Amino acid sequence: MPSITHSRYFGGVQVTVFSGAGISAESGVPTFRDAETGLWAQVDPYEISSSHGWRAHPERVWAWYLWRHHMMSAVAPNDAHRAVAAWEDYADVHVVTQNVDNLHERAGSNRVHHVHGSLFEFHCDRCGAGYLDEVPDMPEPVATVEPPRCGCGGLIRPNVVWFGEPLPDDAWQRSVDAVVNADLVVVVGTSSVVYPAAGLPELAVANGTPVIEVNPEPTPLSDSATVTLREKAASALPGLLQRLPVLLG
Incomplete structure (x- = not known):
């Protein structure tokens, strides 16, 4: 050595x-729990950080991660x-x-x-193809945002590991x-x-x-x-x- x-x-x-x-x-950068303020304070973390939550309410999960993306982009x-x-x-x-x-x-x-995983990378939840377009900035949190779609019809999701995923x-x-x-x-x-x-x-x-x-x-x-x-x-x-x-x- x-x-x-x-x-x-x-x-x-x-x-x-x-x-x-x-x-x-x-x-x-707030921790996951620290970021659950205001609009998100009463949301079950499992519902916005699991594949089950994504399948049930992708527009809610996408909005949450756009907000997290903004918070992380705003610090140095x-x-x-x-x-x-x-x-x-x-x-x-x-x-x-x-x-x-x-x-x-x-x-x-x-x-x-x-x-x-990384919140600064995205991929299709169906075919796995990477998503290279810019995602919208969200300086203020909102309850729902429709995620973009891949050419195969799948939804674009953040490249992060959710509860229950390998x-x-x-x-x-x-x-x-x-x-x-x-x-x-x-x-x-x-x-x-x-x-x-x-x-x-x-x-x-x-x-x-x-x-x-x-x-x-x-x-x-x-x-x-x-x-x-x-x-x-x-x-x-x-x-x-x-x-x-x-x-x-």
């Missing part, structure tokens, strides 16, 4: 970052996202994220694997590979309770890979992580590589 503690330049070292909602919350990457992108100057960096926003990409990260095969396999091949795994802003994604840091621990957890609150991963930093992502990540000799010895 290449040294990850005794060189200013980490050539040949692979760093895999596993990120969750906490890193984007610092940009002002924070110092944590930018720090991860800057690490590519020193190491081979892969990002495995549970987030459906595109803040890692907008910050400049080039290898981002979305295990729960994770995308390609993204999942790339994520597993990124963790298995990592020399260091940094777990940031995730509660470590949503499976199967939460099993990826556990895989790194089982493989003997150093794992640094960055989270202001304790999680089920905390006791097994090599190092736990009770800090927010935007504070901890910008200087993290420079701290490795002290953190990992």
Whole structure:
């Protein structure tokens, strides 16, 4: 394994970052529950985030995700996202994220694997073809919007993983590979309770890979992580590589 503690330049070292909602919350992205205000406060989350809800009321689900799309588009990457992108100057960096926003990409990260899909991609619910047209902006929430249709007659849906759906095969396999091949795994802003994604840091621990957890609150991963930093992502990540000799010895 290449040294990850005794060189200013980490050539040949692979760093895999596993990120969750906490890193984007610092940009002002509301969590799923936080976004359920006003018009959406009384809506059952299952009804707007499941294939059953989509089949029953696609116009309601589409309206909800257009609103989420607007909220995520209106915020900018924070110092944590930018720090991860800057690490590519020193190491081979892969990002495995549970987030459906595109803040890692907008910050400049080039290898981002979305295990729960992306709200910035869309596809047909019938034939699976990608949808490349722009979706309408929705600065104010509305109750219903008819989703566009594919040429085959199917409805265009967001490329996110809903309750009861499997994770995308390609993204999942790339994520597993990124963790298995990592020399260091940094777990940031995730509660470590949503499976199967939460099993990826556990895989790194089982493989003997150093794992640094960055989270202001304790999680089920905390006791097994090599190092736990009770800090927010935007504070901890910008200087993290420079701290490795002290953190990992």
